[in-house]
Amino acid sequence: MDTTATLFLPPGGSTIAGEVDALFYFLVYASIVMFGIVLAGMIFFGLRYRHRQGDAAAPTAGISHNTKLELTWSIIPTILVVIVFFWGFNVYLKMNVVPKDAMEIKVTGQKWFWTFDYPEGANTVNELVIPAGKPVKLLMSSKDVIHSFFVPDFRVKMDVLPNRYTIVWFEAKREGTHNLFCTEFCGTGHSSMIGTVRVVPEREYAEWLETASNVGSDLAPEQYGERLFVSKACVTCHSLEGKSVVGPPLNGVFGKPVALTSGGTVIIDENYIRESILEPQASVVAGYQPVMPTYQGILKDREIDALVAYIKSLQ
Numbered sequence: 053m054d055t056t057a058t059l060f061l062p063p064g065g066s067t068i069a070g071e072v073d074a075l076f077y078f079l080v081y082a083s084i085v086m087f088g089i090v091l092a093g094m095i096f097f098g099l100r101y102r103h104r105q106g107d108a109a110a111p112t113a114g115i116s117h118n119t120k121l122e123l124t125w126s127i128i129p130t131i132l133v134v135i136v137f138f139w140g141f142n143v144y145l146k147m148n149v150v151p152k153d154a155m156e157i158k159v160t161g162q163k164w165f166w167t168f169d170y171p172e173g174a175n176t177v178n179e180l181v182i183p184a185g186k187p188v189k190l191l192m193s194s195k196d197v198i199h200s201f202f203v204p205d206f207r208v209k210m211d212v213l214p215n216r217y218t219i220v221w222f223e224a225k226r227e228g229t230h231n232l233f234c235t236e237f238c239g240t241g242h243s244s245m246i247g248t249v250r251v252v253p254e255r256e257y258a259e260w261l262e263t264a265s266n267v268g269s270d271l272a273p274e275q276y277g278e279r280l281f282v283s284k285a286c287v288t289c290h291s292l293e294g295k296s297v298v299g300p301p302l303n304g305v306f307g308k309p310v311a312l313t314s315g316g317t318v319i320i321d322e323n324y325i326r327e328s329i330l331e332p333q334a335s336v337v338a339g340y341q342p343v344m345p346t347y348q349g350i351l352k353d354r355e356i357d358a359l360v361a362y363i364k365s366l367q
């Protein structure tokens with residue numbers, strides 16, 4: 053249960069990490085020892101019994117087998133394999149049987165970000181906030197292709213599929229932040245499908261949850277929109293410096309005309325931005341792929357208003 057990084061693995065941040073690591077290192081070192089024995093034997097026999105000038109041809113009669121040797125090289129590996137099976141099965145069960153008192157968070161993967169829905173109505177994008185010392189169950193699904201939820205520090209990895217739920221659970225040991233990756237190649241934006249898991253003390257979590265459901269009420273719409281633009285992952289696809297990334301840049305576009313793939317032209321106004329957020333496929337900007345995800349059900353009206361105000365302010 054160490055918390056420092058080891059030769060092959062990052063610091064362990066969950067209660068299961070120590071057990072996964074122990075099994076992993078057992079496998080690594082057992083393989084190295086076996087490899088050493090086989091290689092040393094090969095080199096030794098190669099040198100000891102190499103062909104020399106004047107040697108008679110090798111005798112072929114009278115050599116059948118060596119029972120002791122054969123039993124040894126069968127029984128030792130069998131014992132090792134059986135140990136690894138039962139050990140692995142034990143850890144597997146612990147990782148797969150969710151404790152009854154686990155709190156549940158809904159995870160949605162889509163091109164190319166993660167959404168987390170908490171029981172009390174709060175939601176976050178690309179940042180999972182959980183209490184320390186409490187088991188957390190993630191109920192996961194995808195809106196489009198196969199993604200995979202991976203938190204190396206927790207030693208958990210689980211595919212996130214369309215049309216099906218998958219489950220993963222863990223208990224973070226103490227407060228801190230951990231990297232979250234999508235580890236299934238899911239298209240051109242795959243490398244930006246990253247996030248963090250922020251572990252906070254249990255008391256702080258309750259407070260966070262309360263404020264998370266009504267953040268921004270104290271901010272001016274443009275400022276709130278600026279935050280949402282980052283926290284809801286718009287930045288992964290939209291530049292504010294006039295560069296074209298996955299999507300078109302959004303600075304200085306308000307009030308200007310834009311050409312659509314369908315042939316027509318529209319003026320970028322409040323309604324067009326709103327439609328772009330909720331029904332991105334309704335009018336697709338010429339020269340771009342229709343890959344913007346819908347934010348229907350993710351953004352509340354107040355948040356859409358703030359984003360519109362923010363984009364408007366970017367002149």
Ligand SMILES: [Cu+2]
Binds near residue numbers: 161
């Ligand atoms: Cu992905």
